[in-house]
Amino acid sequence: MSRTNRILAVVLAVQIVLVAVAFWPKPASVAGGESLLAGLETEQIARLAISDETGNQVKLAKEMGSWVLPEADDYPCTANKVPEFLDKIVALKTNRLVTQTPASHKRLKVADDAFERRIELELADGVIHRLYLGSSPSYGAIHVRADGQNEVYLASMSASDAGIFASNWIDTLYFSVVQDQIVALTLKNGNGRFEFEKDDAGTWAMKDLAADETLNQNNVTGLVNRIASLRMLRPLGKIEKDEYGLQEPSAVVTVQTHDEAGTGETHTLRVGAKSDEDNSYAVISSESPYYVRVSEYTVKDFVEKVRDDFLELPPTPTPEPTS
Numbered sequence: 001m002s003r004t005n006r007i008l009a010v011v012l013a014v015q016i017v018l019v020a021v022a023f024w025p026k027p028a029s030v031a032g033g034e035s036l037l038a039g040l041e042t043e044q045i046a047r048l049a050i051s052d053e054t055g056n057q058v059k060l061a062k063e064m065g066s067w068v069l070p071e072a073d074d075y076p077c078t079a080n081k082v083p084e085f086l087d088k089i090v091a092l093k094t095n096r097l098v099t100q101t102p103a104s105h106k107r108l109k110v111a112d113d114a115f116e117r118r119i120e121l122e123l124a125d126g127v128i129h130r131l132y133l134g135s136s137p138s139y140g141a142i143h144v145r146a147d148g149q150n151e152v153y154l155a156s157m158s159a160s161d162a163g164i165f166a167s168n169w170i171d172t173l174y175f176s177v178v179q180d181q182i183v184a185l186t187l188k189n190g191n192g193r194f195e196f197e198k199d200d201a202g203t204w205a206m207k208d209l210a211a212d213e214t215l216n217q218n219n220v221t222g223l224v225n226r227i228a229s230l231r232m233l234r235p236l237g238k239i240e241k242d243e244y245g246l247q248e249p250s251a252v253v254t255v256q257t258h259d260e261a262g263t264g265e266t267h268t269l270r271v272g273a274k275s276d277e278d279n280s281y282a283v284i285s286s287e288s289p290y291y292v293r294v295s296e297y298t299v300k301d302f303v304e305k306v307r308d309d310f311l312e313l314p315p316t317p318t319p320e321p322t323s
Contacts, residue, residue, distance in 0.1 A: 036092040036146055036153065037129055040121070045086055047122040053115055056164040069166055075235040075290055077169045088157055089119065089131070092144060096154040108152055109134035110145035117162040133159055166234040174292050175269060175285045177257050179228035183264075184256040187223070191306040196220055206310060214312040226301055227253055227269065232292040233280055244282035244291060245273025251302035271299050 047070075051057040060082055061070040067082035068074035098108070105111035110132040117133040134143035136158060144155045163169060187194045195207035204220040240246060251271040258264050272282035280293040281303070 034094045035090075036094055036131070036144070037090060037121075040090050040129060042083055042086045042090050044123050045121050046124040048082065048086070049120040049122075050162050050164055051118045051120075052164050053113070053118075058164055058166055058169065060169060067169075069170070069235060071237075072166065072235040073237040073239070073290070075166075075170065075237075078171050081169055085161060086121075088161065089121070092131075092153070092155050092157075094151070094153055098143060098152045098154050100151045102150050104152065105145065105150075107135075108143040108145075110143050110152055112147075116142075116159040117164070119162060133157065133162060167232075170235070172231045172233075173229065174232040174283070174294070175227075175230040175267075175287060177228055177255060177267060178259070179224060181257040181259055182224055182228065182255055183258050185220075185224060185227065186254040187251065187302060187305060188253075189251040189303055189305065191304075194305070194307065194310060196310075216310055216312050219310050223301055223305070226298070227255055230269070230283075230285075230294065230298060232283070232294050233278075234293050236282065236291040236293060238289050238291070240284070240291060243273070244284075246270055246282060246284060246291075250274070250281065251299065253302055269302075271302055 046062050048060040049057060050060075059069070059071055060067055060077060061074075062068075062082075063070075063074055066079075067077040069077065098104075106114045109116050112132075115132040115134060119131050119133065121129040121131075123129075130147035132145045132147070133155075134145070134152070136142045137154070140156055140158060141154055142157045142159060143152050144157070145152045182198070184195075184197045186196070196204050197207070198204050204215060204217055206215045206220070209215060236244070249270045249272055253269040253271075255267045255269075256264060257267065266286075268286040270284050272284075274281050274296065275293070278293075279296045281296065281299050282291055283294050283299065284291050
């Protein structure tokens with residue numbers, strides 16, 4: 001090889017090395033430490049939308065200083081939950097650079113069309129900041145990229161911090177009464193009307209029980225347990241819609257309570273139609289202005305119970321062995 005060719009070969013090798021250094025995905029570094037969303041403060045954020053790449057999305061908004069679900073007639077979020085999440089977002093730093101090559105975005109799940117979470121932060125003046133949460137290389141760490149930037153950083157978060165369902169941001173307990181204070185319960189569904197009362201000894205009695213019938217105390221107690229604490233999947237809003245099926249409910253549960261002072265109250269729960277989309281039921285409580293959706297499992301007993309379910313049925317006779 002001539003001297004000229006050797007020189008050209010060396011120059012080519014150097015160029016290859018420089019290109020590799022420039023574009024090779026970089027390991028996490030600790031240099032720097034600037035804010036990923038420079039100048040942003042939690043108090044400036046007025047609206048928030050969190051999505052996954054399959055289309056699930058939750059929208060949150062700040063109204064009168066409190067965070068709510070705007071698509072459910074401003075159902076209140078759990079106090080401090082949204083601000084604490086936003087504090088984490090605002091505190092994201094650039095001190096752990098992972099890569100700055102666009103080709104790595106999909107692999108790390110922080111691309112515009114391939115991500116674990118897309119977070120849109122809207123300020124009161126309408127300015128929007130968007131960022132992507134991606135894959136997790138280790139417990140408590142996640143890849144993150146700000147929209148419009150090539151750099152990907154490692155952050156101390158997880159995708160579960162950015163819930164994509166309304167239930168991730170609210171107290172899902174919808175209806176609750178003190179179980180020991182329930183003294184009477186009436187269930188009306190497509191199979192009939194069933195009325196129960198509890199005496200001072202805590203024993204349940206059923207109205208219209210025949211002389212040869214015995215009430216199954218455990219089954220009544222099970223029904224009481226279920227109505228004493230009922231959780232929702234998500235709130236729907238304050239306006240009743242025909243699709244909820246509450247004009248002809250699948251079940252109506254009426255509960256009477258007496259507290260320690262002897263004050264009596266009556267609570268009513270109406271269960272509407274089952275959704276073909278997710279098999280949930282629309283429900284409205286006399287204690288809340290909000291219609292909600294609950295799981296089929298939660299209200300199954302209210303909708304499907306029949307009279308025999310509350311009775312001690314005689315044992316099935318054992319057939320005589322044939323010779």
